[in-house]
Amino acid sequence: MVIGNLGQYTTPSYMADPTTGRLAIGGKEIGSTGTRDIAALLQPGWIAIAGNLMLRRSGDTVFLGGDMNTGPTPSANIVVLPYGFRPITILHQVCISFILAAAGMEQHKNQLYQISNDGLVTHMFAPMAPNTQYVRFGVTFMTADPWPTTLPGSLMAAAKPADEEEEA
Amino acid sequence: MTVPSVTPGGEIEADWGNAVATELNGVTATAAGKVSKSGDTMTGNLQINDGGLKLNGTGYQARTIELQNAGIRQIDIMENTEGGYFAIRRFTADGTAVVARIEITPNGNISLFDSTRVLVPPINGIQQPAQVTAYNPTTGQLAIGGHEIGDTGLRNITNLLAAGWDTQYGQQLTLRRSGNTVYLGGDINTGATPANSFLTLPLGFFPMAVPSSFEVGFMLRSEMDEAKAQWYRVVHYSGEIIPVWQPMAPQTPYCRFHATWLTNQAWPTSLPGVVMAATQADEGESE
Numbered sequence: 230m231v232i233g234n235l236g237q238y239t240t241p242s243y244m245a246d247p248t249t250g251r252l253a254i255g256g257k258e259i260g261s262t263g264t265r266d267i268a269a270l271l272q273p274g275w276i277a278i279a280g281n282l283m284l285r286r287s288g289d290t291v292f293l294g295g296d297m298n299t300g301p302t303p304s305a306n307i308v309v310l311p312y313g314f315r316p317i318t319i320l321h322q323v324c325i326s327f328i329l330a331a332a333g334m335e336q337h338k339n340q341l342y343q344i345s346n347d348g349l350v351t352h353m354f355a356p357m358a359p360n361t362q363y364v365r366f367g368v369t370f371m372t373a374d375p376w377p378t379t380l381p382g383s384l385m386a387a388a389k390p391a392d393e394e395e396e397a
Numbered sequence: 398m399t400v401p402s403v404t405p406g407g408e409i410e411a412d413w414g415n416a417v418a419t420e421l422n423g424v425t426a427t428a429a430g431k432v433s434k435s436g437d438t439m440t441g442n443l444q445i446n447d448g449g450l451k452l453n454g455t456g457y458q459a460r461t462i463e464l465q466n467a468g469i470r471q472i473d474i475m476e477n478t479e480g481g482y483f484a485i486r487r488f489t490a491d492g493t494a495v496v497a498r499i500e501i502t503p504n505g506n507i508s509l510f511d512s513t514r515v516l517v518p519p520i521n522g523i524q525q526p527a528q529v530t531a532y533n534p535t536t537g538q539l540a541i542g543g544h545e546i547g548d549t550g551l552r553n554i555t556n557l558l559a560a561g562w563d564t565q566y567g568q569q570l571t572l573r574r575s576g577n578t579v580y581l582g583g584d585i586n587t588g589a590t591p592a593n594s595f596l597t598l599p600l601g602f603f604p605m606a607v608p609s610s611f612e613v614g615f616m617l618r619s620e621m622d623e624a625k626a627q628w629y630r631v632v633h634y635s636g637e638i639i640p641v642w643q644p645m646a647p648q649t650p651y652c653r654f655h656a657t658w659l660t661n662q663a664w665p666t667s668l669p670g671v672v673m674a675a676t677q678a679d680e681g682e683s684e
Contacts, residue, residue: 245542252542259546259576264605264661283607285659287577288546292659294607367604367613369578369657 244376251376258376261287267308267382274303274359280385286314286372293344294367301359310348313377316370319345344370474501531664537574538664545664548575554670555583557599561591565651572669574602574660581631582655587647595629598636601665604658606633613658614641620651631658 244253245260252260264285268277277297285292291314295307341353357364452460464470474483487496531540539547553569564570568584579602585595604613613633618626628641645652 252544254541257546259541259544261544261577285605287659288544290576290578290657290659292605294613367607367658369613369659 246376249377249380253376257288259288260376261285262377262380264385265380265382266385269382270308270311271297272304272306272308274300275307276300282308283385284310284314284381286377289371289373290369291316291372292367292369293350295365297364299357299359299361299364303357303359305351305356307342307350310344310350311377311381312348313372313374314381315348315372315374316344316346317373319343342366344368533664536665536668540664544576546576547664549573549665549668551580551673552668552670553673554596554599556670557596558585559592559595559597561588561647562586562595563588569673570596571673572598572602574665577659577661578657579604579660580655580657583653585652586650587645587652589647591645591647593644594637594639596638598631598638599665599669600636601660601662603636603660603662604631604633605661613656615654615656617645617652617654619645619649620653622649625649625652629654631656 245251250260250262251258262285264283266280266282267284268279268282271277271282275297276299277295281297282295283292293310293314297307340355340357342350343353344350452462454460462472464472483501485499487498488494489496529539529541530543531538531545533547537547537549538545549572551571551573554572555564555570558564558570562585565584565586570583570585571581573580581596581598581602614628614630616626617629625646627643627645629638630641631638
């Protein structure tokens, strides 16, 4: 079996960086960042307890999910996704995956938010009302960004980077 | 001639001729000794202590090790008691620096690298071999370095629909896992008394764990009546798909949806439903 060609110096077929969870073979990203707690990246006026804003990239697929409250003056942007986690194009229909709810689960303060390809997670028509509790969503999308060189937030212990290790 | 004695720093200058076999049998060069002479054949082992084997010459096969005659032709590097790795190394012309190295580690891994032009680029100074860590063509599993990159193919899992739910005529409920990404989609309808949860996902397809209830959600909506639309979500710890607020009304046709999420479950040990022939070769076409 051919395992490599010392002449292919300029087109390495294999890239690995355990620090960021990167593994790329033949130009295809197949690694996993693990699940990151990025609550610290929330914009002013958005509040989440630790671990309640999660970001993960596996291969070229990104998951972003949150369970937050708004304060008296929430910013237009919920969060700005870091480089390496941005969608291919603006997700205008992110409403399909967003579940936004008010306290008591009786009145639904559904608002459409979008994730743009510059990483901004922002409302489309009207922002979520101030002092709204349990603003929840989970969305999965594709990215074309290069693999991040550093990982945002902190690793969540319950979902280690090598989620795949469970499969060993 | 007689077998010459060799002293440290000395050389054997044997005239091999016709009697080389007897002349060199049993010769052991001592520290820093050198054996140099061309010839035909010898039997037995040539043992060199604390020295190297240098092949000189400029002609055809002048610096070639050739394994001849019938039978197995191989060069064995026998494990010794000291462990460590075995390597074939290329040095600079003056012999001062390793240019490239092929290593066989004690656990059998083979790695290639090069101190200046790397085949396996070190990032943050760490190199890892890309190893296939799991492979199962029956389930579509392929993992490299612990990362799942396989594909179940698109599966028709209509048979898993709960009571009171059915697929629209000619349609299916479909499920696929590619790497750690799962796709679920369908065109379904409700009967008179639909179950609250229309599907419980099989193991290997659950969404990744989340600490609170912001599971993956999607809108299940009727193509026939836009007023009939309900949020559903996928419960990460049970695989159940349940309504967020209210269930879809009974007798609703053409309830369509699709959803994609990440999983961190182990690869399924068996695949649900049946493979859909039309999409079986998706992987080959896409690459």
